[in-house]
Amino acid sequence: MTDADRFAGGAGRSRPPGLPALLSSDRLGALPTPSLILDEARMLRNIDRLRARLAPHGVVLRPHLKTAKSVEVARRVLADGTGPATVSTLKEAEVFAAAGVRDILYAVGIAPQKLDRVLALRAAGCDLSVILDSREQAEAVAAAARRADDPIPVLIEIDSDGHRGGLRPEDPALIGIGRLLYAGGAALRGVVTHAGESYGVAGEAAHAAFAERERAAAVAAAEALRAAGLPCPVVSVGSTPTAHAARDLTGVTEVRAGVYVFFDLVMAGIGVCSTDDIALSVLATVIGHQRERGWILVDAGWMALSRDRGTANQAVDQGYGLACDVEGRVIGDLILAAANQEHGILALRPGSTGLLPDLPVGTRLRILPNHACATAAQFDGYAVLRADGAAPLAQWSRFGGW
Amino acid sequence: MTDADRFAGGAGRSRPPGLPALLSSDRLGALPTPSLILDEARMLRNIDRLRARLAPHGVVLRPHLKTAKSVEVARRVLADGTGPATVSTLKEAEVFAAAGVRDILYAVGIAPQKLDRVLALRAAGCDLSVILDSREQAEAVAAAARRADDPIPVLIEIDSDGHRGGLRPEDPALIGIGRLLYAGGAALRGVVTHAGESYGVAGEAAHAAFAERERAAAVAAAEALRAAGLPCPVVSVGSTPTAHAARDLTGVTEVRAGVYVFFDLVMAGIGVCSTDDIALSVLATVIGHQRERGWILVDAGWMALSRDRGTANQAVDQGYGLACDVEGRVIGDLILAAANQEHGILALRPGSTGLLPDLPVGTRLRILPNHACATAAQFDGYAVLRADGAAPLAQWSRFGGW
Numbered sequence: 001m002t003d004a005d006r007f008a009g010g011a012g013r014s015r016p017p018g019l020p021a022l023l024s025s026d027r028l029g030a031l032p033t034p035s036l037i038l039d040e041a042r043m044l045r046n047i048d049r050l051r052a053r054l055a056p057h058g059v060v061l062r063p064h065l066k067t068a069k070s071v072e073v074a075r076r077v078l079a080d081g082t083g084p085a086t087v088s089t090l091k092e093a094e095v096f097a098a099a100g101v102r103d104i105l106y107a108v109g110i111a112p113q114k115l116d117r118v119l120a121l122r123a124a125g126c127d128l129s130v131i132l133d134s135r136e137q138a139e140a141v142a143a144a145a146r147r148a149d150d151p152i153p154v155l156i157e158i159d160s161d162g163h164r165g166g167l168r169p170e171d172p173a174l175i176g177i178g179r180l181l182y183a184g185g186a187a188l189r190g191v192v193t194h195a196g197e198s199y200g201v202a203g204e205a206a207h208a209a210f211a212e213r214e215r216a217a218a219v220a221a222a223e224a225l226r227a228a229g230l231p232c233p234v235v236s237v238g239s240t241p242t243a244h245a246a247r248d249l250t251g252v253t254e255v256r257a258g259v260y261v262f263f264d265l266v267m268a269g270i271g272v273c274s275t276d277d278i279a280l281s282v283l284a285t286v287i288g289h290q291r292e293r294g295w296i297l298v299d300a301g302w303m304a305l306s307r308d309r310g311t312a313n314q315a316v317d318q319g320y321g322l323a324c325d326v327e328g329r330v331i332g333d334l335i336l337a338a339a340n341q342e343h344g345i346l347a348l349r350p351g352s353t354g355l356l357p358d359l360p361v362g363t364r365l366r367i368l369p370n371h372a373c374a375t376a377a378q379f380d381g382y383a384v385l386r387a388d389g390a391a392p393l394a395q396w397s398r399f400g401g402w
Numbered sequence: 403m404t405d406a407d408r409f410a411g412g413a414g415r416s417r418p419p420g421l422p423a424l425l426s427s428d429r430l431g432a433l434p435t436p437s438l439i440l441d442e443a444r445m446l447r448n449i450d451r452l453r454a455r456l457a458p459h460g461v462v463l464r465p466h467l468k469t470a471k472s473v474e475v476a477r478r479v480l481a482d483g484t485g486p487a488t489v490s491t492l493k494e495a496e497v498f499a500a501a502g503v504r505d506i507l508y509a510v511g512i513a514p515q516k517l518d519r520v521l522a523l524r525a526a527g528c529d530l531s532v533i534l535d536s537r538e539q540a541e542a543v544a545a546a547a548r549r550a551d552d553p554i555p556v557l558i559e560i561d562s563d564g565h566r567g568g569l570r571p572e573d574p575a576l577i578g579i580g581r582l583l584y585a586g587g588a589a590l591r592g593v594v595t596h597a598g599e600s601y602g603v604a605g606e607a608a609h610a611a612f613a614e615r616e617r618a619a620a621v622a623a624a625e626a627l628r629a630a631g632l633p634c635p636v637v638s639v640g641s642t643p644t645a646h647a648a649r650d651l652t653g654v655t656e657v658r659a660g661v662y663v664f665f666d667l668v669m670a671g672i673g674v675c676s677t678d679d680i681a682l683s684v685l686a687t688v689i690g691h692q693r694e695r696g697w698i699l700v701d702a703g704w705m706a707l708s709r710d711r712g713t714a715n716q717a718v719d720q721g722y723g724l725a726c727d728v729e730g731r732v733i734g735d736l737i738l739a740a741a742n743q744e745h746g747i748l749a750l751r752p753g754s755t756g757l758l759p760d761l762p763v764g765t766r767l768r769i770l771p772n773h774a775c776a777t778a779a780q781f782d783g784y785a786v787l788r789a790d791g792a793a794p795l796a797q798w799s800r801f802g803g804w
Contacts, residue, residue, distance in 0.1 A: 032515075032516075032804055033513065033515070033804070034804055035804075066743060088705075088743055088744040089744060108701060108745060109689040109690045109699065109701075109745075110689070111435070111688075111701055111764060112763065113435070113687060113764065114434075132690075133690055134690060134691070134763055136762060136763040136764070137690075137763055140763075159692075162695075164692075164697075164740075164742060164745050164747060165689075165690045165692065165699050165745070196742065285513040285515060286513075287511040287512070287513050287539075287567075288511045288534075288535055288536060288539075288567045289536070290566075290567065293564075295566075297511060297566060297567050299510060299513055302710075302776065303490075303779060303802075304804075306709055307708055307709035307710045307773075308704075308709045309709070309711075338566075340566060340598065341468060341490055341775055342468075342491060342510045343510060343567070345566060360538060361513070361536055361538040361539055361542075362513060362515065362538070362542075373743055374704065374709055377705060377780070378779070378802070380802065400780070400782065401782055402435070402436055402437075
């Protein structure tokens, strides 16, 4: 059986019992480069880790599907495949609803022009909720809810760290917006916050402090709404760093996280995972050398890795990605130091005392990404190293757009 | 006729004579956000400008199609729609060959594993040429050429500015590789260079200096090959900055350029165009405010604009993009100062003495991108404001992948 046969075999065939799993180098041999590789065993381990961590807290986990944008991944991330889930675009909501997800939070402030699509999804049986932080939005949602005779569920966005949108919990506008929704025909479902600033600090203690800021802000807002006689059944918090570090979730009903499913170098750099947990990599081929400059050129540039430089301000700058051999083992200090559209330049990290490895033209490598959401978005599918070690790679499609 | 009707009308219908062109705000009204807007009139002006500039030099223009990745754009960029053209991936070569382009240069160093696809395209009637800069690659290409009995045309990559790959023209390996190809069964078509460093300097004089470095290096390499008794019919140079500034092209046979078709803020920042020449923008909607911080939130983050921060080191840092009103007129110093996946934060450029404009929730804006290649790659199509001012937008698809 050739590599091409193995690949063409697609998903479904399992490894015969008793046979050893093939090496990744054999399983990836027939893929064109660059390709996006997903290590399913690592992904399943990451999924299990957060489930196990949150179980004792008695909260609902509402995974964010914006990283993977894949129905196959969603089936493995969601508890029973139907939700609850979080999305960042209405396109995601539409694709996942069509695939059977029934409880979706669209977690970007609603624009009035998007309410027709929200209503259509709800009319088709998906419990889609929206978020907002202004009277203008609340009036538009309430008007749409009355027009359609559908009490669109709304969570008010709370600002817990100054990162982007949301009301501070003590802002009197909170109660005004809550009343406007409640009286206006929408359903006031709760409050939602996200400590995006937690990505900028390292270590579990620092993430736990941001988790407490999320909890404190969301619970304070919920209590203010309830004190005003308004309903607030849902108190939703989360980010990948805070979800893995939160010590006390009293008053919280659900936790959101997204990138934990794949992890990436940014998350490794702040201590949420190790590089061995990163499930996503870009398969690349060596296409040249500039030996006197210490450069190895590969056919994966920023079109494959994305322009994300999320580790630039971390303790260890990984350039555009960290090189591994084709089995997924990190190669010393070899990073994608520079990237043009379809060219990547591998070089030793500045200050490294290592030796540049000898990688002839045609050598295949795997490059770990800074930011899984951004790198995955450059591809329309995953070549999946199956967790059971089966020889054929699975091909899982992913989608983009809005 | 509603906006939706106009949009659904698609391409083909022209504006009745005598009627004024509709405002962009009317023509863009029904689009979802974010959407990628292409101003065809600006694009045609950019295409004409470079054609007119190069005509007196008597060189062939071989446009790079990696920016647009669109058959509709290629038809307008290529002289007669069949070539010559440059591409950055074999996927581009395959799509454009299927659309009738017959002369294509694949301008990324060839990996041996890709030669089967090269041969298949050539067997289907496309004159596809490849580039390389090592004996290992030359041996692989010659072997493939002999195996298929097809003299694959090769250009040897020359390094004119230390930017990435290529041989210095005085490198003795140049002649060795030339002989290996010539004797080995491939066709030695010529030399190719690209002064990528020209993007890092501003002003026509600086670009003209890089154009002369391209010319001098490529012509020297061609003369070295010819002096060794080897053929070198093609001497190919170019980048958007150097193509617009070259003063002397003696000895050069063809010029390549790509991003000039759309232009972008990086090109405006180094003086190759003005912001009024930029044909590409991202339509976005205001979704919120943090007034005390001077922030306006929009529904276009880095997933729409890309993570490209190409203006970060220029004299004027444009953040993730420069805001225009929906007609395409720049709004003072308003830039996309920060970007999350689906959130953009508009703010005044640091140091601006302007006033933050009052843009209520629901307001539509257009954001000019730093880097057209990177931003266009985030979308699967262009909503085209037709040059003839016709009301219906055209929808031109684009592709990604490898």
